[in-house]
Amino acid sequence: MPGLRERVGRLVGSPVESVADLGSSHAWTLHRAVLADGREVFVKAASDQAGVFAAEAAGLRWLGEAGPGAPVPDVLAADDRMLVLPWLPSAPPTPEAAERFGRELAALHTGARPDAYGAPWDGYIADLPLDNTLDDRGWARWYAERRLEPFLRRARRDLPADDVRLVERVMAEIEDIAGPPEPPSRVHGDLWSGNVQWTDGRAMVIDPAAHGGHRETDLAMMALFGTPHLERILAAYDEAAPLAAGWRDRVPLHQLHPLLVHVALFGASYRASLVDAARSALG
Known part of the structure; x- marks a missing residue:
């Protein structure tokens, strides 16, 4: 440039x-x-x-x-x-750094919680806009209305009608499958492994789609495409800030939004993963 x-x-x-x-x-x-x-x-x-x-x-x-x-x-x-x-110099991911990251991520999620879901700025994930409208009514409806529905509209050109109806069913039943209510957390919002930078004995997060959200969302995103030493991260996290019962069962629900984003960005190659996540979310 x-x-x-x-x-x-x-x-x-x-x-x-x-x-x-x-x-x-x-x-x-x-x-x-x-x-x-x-x-x-x-x-x-x-x-x-x-x-x-x-x-x-x-x-x-x-x-x-x-x-x-x-x-x-x-x-x-x-x-x-x-x-x-x-500049964050790269370093190999180690078990010790992973455990430290789990504790630090737990502190990030549970310290200085925001008052509502969303954020007071216009959001983006990659170069696609995110609706960050602030809402204190509860996470499940906010997630359905501000994350799933807008990206289902973007992705539907690459999805057959049955797949669209499947995601719509998740949205309709989301109050029953979202788990126990939690207060909003400061979440990264796009925490796939490429946005975890391992450096000097710790991990740092970059390229956020940050907002007040559900802390399980960041954990589910780390699992979506694989993160080094993930089980160590999760164990340290759960020890520092215990997760609600059944959180692993809700991972597919939290993965639906990033998978819809990938369909919107890259097309039908992510369709099978999206369908599997929607079916798993519904149980």
Whole structure:
């Protein structure tokens, strides 16, 4: 992107020594920059993603407000075309780091809980908009109305009518299958393994679709595409903040939204997984 080095320098208040291109994701490019003061930073840049960057910056800052030790990087700078974060050097995922992450995620979910589901900013997952309308009526209806129904509309062009009706049945019965009520938690909202960055003896979360939601959602997302040492993470989490009985049975319900997102983004290749999750959610 023309002028990237100069824009980064102006945003962070330091000249930039070098920039390395790391490829692209969705509509943005990714970069690693070295500043004149020796710091290394991660840069996400695009020409027309103001809403996405604003939501990501707001979400990271909000998750970080859950308390000291939250596994969330600081936002160094953000504007309508760029997001700058500290560079997180990669490290192998270890059992000890996994257990620490489980405890820190539990503290994130249970500390400084929000008053409602949703968030006071326009949300995004990847580059698709999320309806973050605040609602204190309860998670089940909020999830059906703000997460499942909008993405079922987006995905239905790639789904046969029977599959659409199956997801609609989940929405109709959601009060009966959502489990015991829980207060809202600060959740990452897109916590697949690619958004867990293992670094220096711990794990940090990046690229959030953050909002007030159900804490089981983040755990279900980690299970969807596989996360290293997941059982250690879950055991440490459950010890620090015990989960409601039957939470494993509700994993497919919480996976329905990300699977609908994947159908909307990538088409019918995710249809079978979506159908399996809907059937499992219904029992």
